Amino acid sequence: MDEAFLNLEEVDVELDEALLEAVDDKAFADHRDNRDAAVRDLLDEWLKQRGDC
Template sequence: MDETFPDMDTITIEFDEETLQALDDVAFTDHRGNRDAAIRECLDRWLKSREE
């Protein structure tokens, strides 16, 4: 658990192979291989698309 935000809930998400490949493509293209950064970027895009 991340001690930065001790009161926040933790969730687990399972990705299928197609989604993992897409995340890896974003990670290696835009984030120097950092899959966590790619996940954050994709989640941010998705959340912003829901606001429209």
């Protein structure tokens, strides 16, 4: 695996409408409407499922 991307400070992703709605639901329910916190939380969950963390 190419690990050159590990030094990136920023990553852009595209979310489809259904996933964006799920992020907004999580942001509202768990993070006081903070979408950034919800995205970080979901990314953390995803990485743990993959075993990368």
